Amino acid sequence: MDEIVVYEKTDGGVAILYPAPDCGLTLHEIIAKDVPLNAKYKILQRSDIPTDRTYRNAWVMDFTDAEVNA
Amino acid sequence: MATTINADTSTGGAVVTGDGSGVLALQAAGVTQVTINSSGVTLVTPLPVASGGTGSSTGLNLATSVTGTLPIANGGTGTTSTTFANLTTNVTGTLPIANGGTNSTATPTAGGVVYGTGTAQAVTAAGTSGQFLKSNGASAPSWVATQLNVWVYVTMSAGVPTLQNSNGVTSISDDGVGTFTVNMSVTRTSQYYATSASVWSAAFTASTRPESTTPTTKFWVYTYNTAGTLTDPTFSWSAMSAGAN
Numbered sequence: 363m364d365e366i367v368v369y370e371k372t373d374g375g376v377a378i379l380y381p382a383p384d385c386g387l388t389l390h391e392i393i394a395k396d397v398p399l400n401a402k403y404k405i406l407q408r409s410d411i412p413t414d415r416t417y418r419n420a421w422v423m424d425f426t427d428a429e430v431n432a
Numbered sequence: 433m434a435t436t437i438n439a440d441t442s443t444g445g446a447v448v449t450g451d452g453s454g455v456l457a458l459q460a461a462g463v464t465q466v467t468i469n470s471s472g473v474t475l476v477t478p479l480p481v482a483s484g485g486t487g488s489s490t491g492l493n494l495a496t497s498v499t500g501t502l503p504i505a506n507g508g509t510g511t512t513s514t515t516f517a518n519l520t521t522n523v524t525g526t527l528p529i530a531n532g533g534t535n536s537t538a539t540p541t542a543g544g545v546v547y548g549t550g551t552a553q554a555v556t557a558a559g560t561s562g563q564f565l566k567s568n569g570a571s572a573p574s575w576v577a578t579q580l581n582v583w584v585y586v587t588m589s590a591g592v593p594t595l596q597n598s599n600g601v602t603s604i605s606d607d608g609v610g611t612f613t614v615n616m617s618v619t620r621t622s623q624y625y626a627t628s629a630s631v632w633s634a635a636f637t638a639s640t641r642p643e644s645t646t647p648t649t650k651f652w653v654y655t656y657n658t659a660g661t662l663t664d665p666t667f668s669w670s671a672m673s674a675g676a677n
Contacts, residue, residue, distance in 0.1 A: 377605045378605065378606040379606075380594070382584075382603055392602050411592055413590035
């Protein structure tokens with residue numbers, strides 16, 4: 363899967379979820395299971411993730427119009 | 433008055449017809465009842481049942497010509513019922529395997545599994561949700577708790593992980609520098625398990641943290657540099673969680 367999921371961490375910052383290939387679940391099933399409840403998230407492409415991780419822990423995401431794992 | 437025809441031994445037993453047709457017609461009150469010619473005998477009306485006939489010119493009619501009950505010994509059902517056998521009233525006992533039965537009166541327990549005893553079919557008790565069926569050889573199978581073994585192998589490129597291979601994992605999360613969540617595909621309900629991780633980067637170390645309570649579907653992996661600071665692994669890392677489910 364080239365699609366990844368960026369979601370809002372409960373303690374601040376963002377987490378990037380990488381689905382396991384061939385796990386038998388669809389991306390949305392994985393989101394429902396692995397993204398924290400009520401967390402905002404967006405589906406992006408792997409290529410959208412910055413490769414410079416110098417300030418990885420300070421990354422933020424604009425979650426405007428994001429979906430919520432309700 | 434009936435006419436009697438007797439074979440005359442003096443003429444060789446032959447009956448000679450007057451018109452030379454060779455057809456002998458027997459009449460009663462002027463109406464031909466029987467015709468005999470060189471092909472055989474023809475009855476104008478079918479021979480009645482009372483005389484050993486069928487009473488029909490079209491053969492035996494089962495609906496009108498046959499009455500009574502054909503016994504089982506003669507290939508019948510022994511009953512006038514329009515159904516051959518009523519399983520509720522006509523059949524008793526347990527149908528043996530040889531006759532296509534189960535040789536058993538076992539109740540199909542909800543959630544149980546049907547198995548063979550060697551002579552009959554039987555049904556196990558229901559298991560507990562999440563249990564698996566275990567073979568006990570020729571004995572009855574039993575329900576047992578599972579051993580849940582989860583592992584994942586991840587390569588790193590410029591800090592971006594690629595999940596190369598895994599078992600029992602639905603995803604990993606990059607939570608920050610040197611910090612990952614492994615999300616399992618099943619729920620671990622037992623506290624009797626262990627987690628471990630390795631990192632393929634010189635002088636790096638890895639550790640794991642299980643969920644503090646069960647049930648859980650995840651555990652965490654941390655990678656450190658020699659100074660003990662959380663650091664992204666350079667090449668790859670792997671992690672596993674094993675134990676009772």
